[in-house]
Amino acid sequence: MKGIDLGLDALSFASIYFLAAIGLAVTFGVMRVINMAHGEFIMMGAYTGYVVQTLIPDRTLSLIVALPAAFAVTFAAGVALERLVIRHLAKRPLETLLATFGVSIALQQIAKNVFGTQARPLTAPEWLEGAITFNDVISISTIRVAIFVLALLFLGLFLFIMKRTRLGLEVRAVTQNPGMAASMGINPDRIAMLSFGLGSGIAGIAGVAIGLFAKVTSELGQDYIVQSFMTVVVGGVGNIWGTLAGAGLIGALSKIIESLNPSNTLAAQTFMILFIIIFIQFRPRGIIPQKGRAAEA
Amino acid sequence: MTRKPFILRNPSVLVMLAALAVFTVAVTLMSQAYGSGAVPTSMVKVLGKTLCLALAAVAMDLVWGYIGILSLGQMAFFALGGYMIGQWLMYARTEAIVATSLAQAPIPPTPLELQEATASQIFGVVGSSDLPMVWSFAHSLPLQLLLVVAVPGLLALLFGWLAFRSRVNGVYLSILTQAMTLALALWLFQNDSGFRGNNGLSGLQNIPGLDGVSQARLSIWFLWASAAALGLGYVLIAWLVGGKFGSVIRAIRDDETRVRFLGYPVEGFKLVVFTLAAMITAVAGALYYPQAGIINPAELAPIASIYLAVWVAIGGRGRLYGAVIGAVAVSLLSSWFTGGRAPDLALPGYVVKWVDWWQVALGLSFVLVTLFAPRGIAGFFDLFTRRRESGS
Numbered sequence: 227m228k229g230i231d232l233g234l235d236a237l238s239f240a241s242i243y244f245l246a247a248i249g250l251a252v253t254f255g256v257m258r259v260i261n262m263a264h265g266e267f268i269m270m271g272a273y274t275g276y277v278v279q280t281l282i283p284d285r286t287l288s289l290i291v292a293l294p295a296a297f298a299v300t301f302a303a304g305v306a307l308e309r310l311v312i313r314h315l316a317k318r319p320l321e322t323l324l325a326t327f328g329v330s331i332a333l334q335q336i337a338k339n340v341f342g343t344q345a346r347p348l349t350a351p352e353w354l355e356g357a358i359t360f361n362d363v364i365s366i367s368t369i370r371v372a373i374f375v376l377a378l379l380f381l382g383l384f385l386f387i388m389k390r391t392r393l394g395l396e397v398r399a400v401t402q403n404p405g406m407a408a409s410m411g412i413n414p415d416r417i418a419m420l421s422f423g424l425g426s427g428i429a430g431i432a433g434v435a436i437g438l439f440a441k442v443t444s445e446l447g448q449d450y451i452v453q454s455f456m457t458v459v460v461g462g463v464g465n466i467w468g469t470l471a472g473a474g475l476i477g478a479l480s481k482i483i484e485s486l487n488p489s490n491t492l493a494a495q496t497f498m499i500l501f502i503i504i505f506i507q508f509r510p511r512g513i514i515p516q517k518g519r520a521a522e523a
Numbered sequence: 524m525t526r527k528p529f530i531l532r533n534p535s536v537l538v539m540l541a542a543l544a545v546f547t548v549a550v551t552l553m554s555q556a557y558g559s560g561a562v563p564t565s566m567v568k569v570l571g572k573t574l575c576l577a578l579a580a581v582a583m584d585l586v587w588g589y590i591g592i593l594s595l596g597q598m599a600f601f602a603l604g605g606y607m608i609g610q611w612l613m614y615a616r617t618e619a620i621v622a623t624s625l626a627q628a629p630i631p632p633t634p635l636e637l638q639e640a641t642a643s644q645i646f647g648v649v650g651s652s653d654l655p656m657v658w659s660f661a662h663s664l665p666l667q668l669l670l671v672v673a674v675p676g677l678l679a680l681l682f683g684w685l686a687f688r689s690r691v692n693g694v695y696l697s698i699l700t701q702a703m704t705l706a707l708a709l710w711l712f713q714n715d716s717g718f719r720g721n722n723g724l725s726g727l728q729n730i731p732g733l734d735g736v737s738q739a740r741l742s743i744w745f746l747w748a749s750a751a752a753l754g755l756g757y758v759l760i761a762w763l764v765g766g767k768f769g770s771v772i773r774a775i776r777d778d779e780t781r782v783r784f785l786g787y788p789v790e791g792f793k794l795v796v797f798t799l800a801a802m803i804t805a806v807a808g809a810l811y812y813p814q815a816g817i818i819n820p821a822e823l824a825p826i827a828s829i830y831l832a833v834w835v836a837i838g839g840r841g842r843l844y845g846a847v848i849g850a851v852a853v854s855l856l857s858s859w860f861t862g863g864r865a866p867d868l869a870l871p872g873y874v875v876k877w878v879d880w881w882q883v884a885l886g887l888s889f890v891l892v893t894l895f896a897p898r899g900i901a902g903f904f905d906l907f908t909r910r911r912e913s914g915s
Contacts, residue, residue, distance in 0.1 A: 260694045262829075314894055319694055320593045324836055325893040327829050332886030339879045452705055452825065455698045492713045499706035503685070503699060510689045 231364050232485055238370035240477025241377035244470060245432040246450045247457035248380055251469040252425030253304075254458050256401050257418055258319060259312055262326040264454065265447025266333040267426045270303060271296035271433020272442045273337060276346045285351035289434075296430035304426025308419050330447075337444035345441035354438070373435050380428065384466055387424075397421050456502050462512025471513045476502075529762055535844050536761045540754055547750040556739035567742040568814045573854055574749035575811035576834075578756050580850035581843050582800040582807070583831050585760050588840030589769065590796045591776030592692075596700035597804050598828040599707050600675040604805030605812030605822070606711075607671040609724035612813060614661035615731035617641050648722050655717030671809045672802045679801030680794065687790040687797075692779070701825045708823035723819025727812055742814065749810050753847075756803050761843055763799075772796055837892050839901025848900050857885065 246268060253261050261267075275292040282288035307329060315322045350369055359365040388394035399407040400417045408414050433446070440446065453476065461472025479501060483494040509515070529536075552558040554567055562570075579601050586592045621640045625632045632640070643652035660666040682703055691699060714720035730741060763769060774782045775789055783789045812818045831850075838849020860881035868875040896902055 258694075260697070311890055311894065318897070320697065321836070321893045321897065323593070323694060323697060324829075324832060325890045327833070328886040328889030328893070330886070331826075332883045332890075335879070335882035335886070339883075448826075452698075452701060456702065459695060459698055492709050496706045496710040496713075499702045499709070503682075503702055503706070506691060506695070506699060507685050507689045510691050510695070 232481055234364065234366045234370075236478040236481040238366065238374055238477075239481055240473045241370075241374040242436065243453060243457050243477055244377045244473035245373065245380065245435055246429070247454040247461075247469055247473055248377075248384065248466070249425040249427070249429035249432065250454050250458050251461075251463075251466060252384075252428065253422050254455075255463045255465065255469075256397055256421045256425075257312075258463075259422075260319065260323040260326065260455075261307075261312075261422075261425075262323060262451070263307065263330040263333060264426075264429055265449075265451035266330050266337075267300045267303060267429035267447070268433040268436060268450055269337060269442075269444065269447040270300050270333070271430030272348060272437030272446055273341060273346070273433075274299045274430065275348045275434040275437050276341075276442055279348060285349060286353070289351055292434050293431055296434045297427040300430030300433070301423045301427035304429075305419055305423040307426070308422040312422065313415065313418070334444050334447070341444065343444070345443045348434070348437035348442050350438045369439050373439075376431075376435055380431075381466065381470065388466070393417075393420065456499070460502055460505060460512055462514040465512075465514045468512050468514035475513070529765060533761055533765055535842075536758060539757055539844055539847065543750055543754050543757075547747060550746060551743055554739065554743050556737065556743050564739045564742050567739075567746055569855075569858065571742060571746040571749045571814045572811050573851055574746070574753050575807045575814070576831075576854050577847045577850040578749070578753045578807035578810075579804045579831060580834050580838070580846040581753070581757055581760055582803040583835045584840055584843055584846035585764070585803075586797055586800045587832065587835060588842070588846070589764050589776060590772040590793060591779075592793065592797060593694075593697045593832060594700045594797070594800075595697050595825060595828045595832065596704035597800070597831050599704035599823050600679065600801040600804040601808035601811070602818060602820075602822045603675045603678065603707075604671045604808030605818045606718060606724065607667055607674055607805070608809040609727050609812055609818050610658060610661040611664050611667035612727045612729070612731065613645060613724050614641065614658065615664070616726060616729055617644050618662070619731055620644075646719065649714040649720050651715070657717045668809075671805055675805035676798050676802045679798045683794045683797040687793045701828070704823050704828055705825050708820045708825075711820035711823065718820075721819055721821070723817060723822075724812075725817045727818065728814070728816035730813065745810065745814050749814075752806055752810055756806070757843060757847070760803070764843075768792075833889055835899075837889065837899050839899030841898075842901040842904075844904075845899050845901030852900070853885075857881065860884075 249267070250261070250264050253259055253264070274296040275289075278292040278295055279285070279288045282291060307326070311325050311329065312322055315325060354369045354372055357365050357367040358371060386394075388398065396407070396412045396417050397420075399410070399412055400414045404414045407417075436446065436450070440449075457472040457476055458469055459472070460475060461470070462468030476498065480494060480498050483497050550562055550567060550570055553561040555562075555564055579597060583594070583597050586594050586597070618637065618641045621644055622632075622637060625637065625640065638654065639652070642654035642658075646652060646654075654661075660670060682700075686696060686699055710716050711718050712721050718724070728738065728741070730736070733741065764772070771782065771787055772792055775787075775792060779789055834849040834853045835846045836849070837853055838847065839845025860877045867877065892899060898905065
């Protein structure tokens with residue numbers, strides 16, 4: 227009984243991490259670019275949800291509008307960031323990290339100036355507010371089920387785009403060998419821009435989902451950024467199944483450690499990070515390492 | 524060709540030391556304790572702290588600019604140094620206070636009673652009255668001073684050994700160092716970690732045994748100590764990177780694999796540099812926090828270490844004076860703009876309040892520096908010296 231409850235908790239944790247990290251898996255995995263502003267894109271998505279909700283009072287309708295709106299806003303922001311900054315730093319990955327960090331603190335402060343330091347509410351529609359109760363021990367709030375479904379949806383969508391569409395084919399080609407892809411008539415710059423926009427857009431949608439259960443503040447993104455990177459690194463770069471495995475591992479682990487010592491969530495997080503540091507010793511390329519020429523880059 | 528002495532080969536070291544000396548003497552002559560009083564004591568403290576940050580930035584430049592490890596966990600070592608010295612400062616001072624209050628008692632207290640009373644005084648705030656194991660050496664200044672370099676040094680050695688031997692590098696290493704500082708911060712935030720949780724250590728500006736000395740005087744003494752530490756650290760690192768060792772570590776930065784194939788133990792070099800930098804950073808921290816007066820786990824937040832990297836990048840990495848310039852310029856500007864004393868900028872239709880918008884300007888200027896001036900401020904000095912060389 228307790229085990230099932232724990233498993234459900236771990237599952238919902240894992241889907242949150244997965245949602246936050248899947249966008250990173252695209253930008254980091256495809257382009258080898260560390261986007262420190264990824265967390266701020268999550269925040270932008272959450273604030274977009276909030277703004278839409280102030281305009282449209284009906285919560286179900288506003289949520290339906292907010293998801294594509296958040297995608298559009300962060301897609302645009304991602305494309306702008308790629309074109310204006312990241313493209314010019316293609317050969318200097320460490321400096322990209324710092325430049326995007328500059329963007330990150332600027333965006334955080336702008337959010338603080340526009341929306342204030344107070345947490346803004348992003349309320350879920352009523353049909354998401356209850357909980358599904360099986361018995362006394364096992365119950366799960368509907369919103370977590372919705373996030374799990376959303377994560378599954380994104381996994382499916384991502385796989386579809388990558389394996390079944392022209393764009394996905396081109397993205398995979400550019401990941402493996404940009405030079406060869408270019409000589410086959412693929413424009414690597416355009417692919418880089420689109421995949422960066424896509425990754426950012428997914429971050430925006432993750433932001434709406436996270437905003438439904440967490441407080442929307444300008445520091446929202448900061449809470450997820452390190453964990454998101456951990457998820458991608460533990461899972462293995464450039465592989466969606468790796469990201470899934472990483473999210474599952476981190477979600478399960480943090481719940482298990484927490485259940486051993488429930489009074490102390492700080493210790494749980496500390497031990498989880500320590501575990502990850504040690505884990506990377508044994509599998510420096512993640513659970514599912516990339517193979518072939520692209521792995522050497 | 525005979526080899527010129529170290530100082531003559533590196534005129535920038537001489538310039539830096541001279542500038543530091545002039546600065547220190549000037550501040551002393553304008554201080555409230557030893558001079559005209561034009562510089563208030565709080566300002567002296569800010570300047571002293573800035574010197575410590577500059578030392579941390581020089582060490583950051585050694586690991587990032589010279590051997591190419593973008594460590595995003597340097598502030599962990601900085602804060603650990605501060606915690607180690609803070610333990611003695613807080614313990615010794617509390618002990619002195621407890622001793623005077625117990626002296627009135629009819630029976631003089633035993634050492635054990637004194638220790639227990641001190642412990643409950645320090646840890647009452649986190650609901651404990653026992654002295655944790657990690658405070659075993661807090662009564663002794665020499666031991667804690669040793670720990671200031673030993674603890675961060677050992678942490679860096681262990682972490683570096685684990686990371687370098689499995690060939691974690693590039694952005695992975697950066698994320699890993701960031702995880703390290705986050706883990707340490709989260710651990711320190713706990714109340715039962717033995718470091719007073721999020722209360723941190725406080726009252727560090729009062730130096731035990733120096734009760735009669737005013738803060739004005741103390742602040743100048745700390746300024747001298749910080750300047751001396753910065754000067755020594757600067758010379759040590761400049762000497763290190765100026766010789767053959769420096770050539771090897773720069774080669775590692777530029778092409779690690781090739782250096783390894785040439786037979787150099789790359790991991791060993793990285794480990795030495797990373798550990799040395801951690802120890803220098805810890806010394807800087809140990810001088811910083813007595814001037815700040817308080818240390819808490821928020822100081823270890825990953826963002827603080829990224830700021831350190833930002834300073835070095837703006838100043839110009841791969842040049843030690845660049846790191847000093849970057850740290851001094853950006854940290855002083857930041858405290859001026861966020862201190863509320865900077866005049867508001869009136870644009871048509873909107874008044875820019877710097878308290879609100881400084882972060883935005885800083886973030887964007889950082890993007891601009893990386894894009895258009897990858898060598899940072901120090902790059903401008905290069906332009907100047909190159910032209911002179913080609914002209915002669």
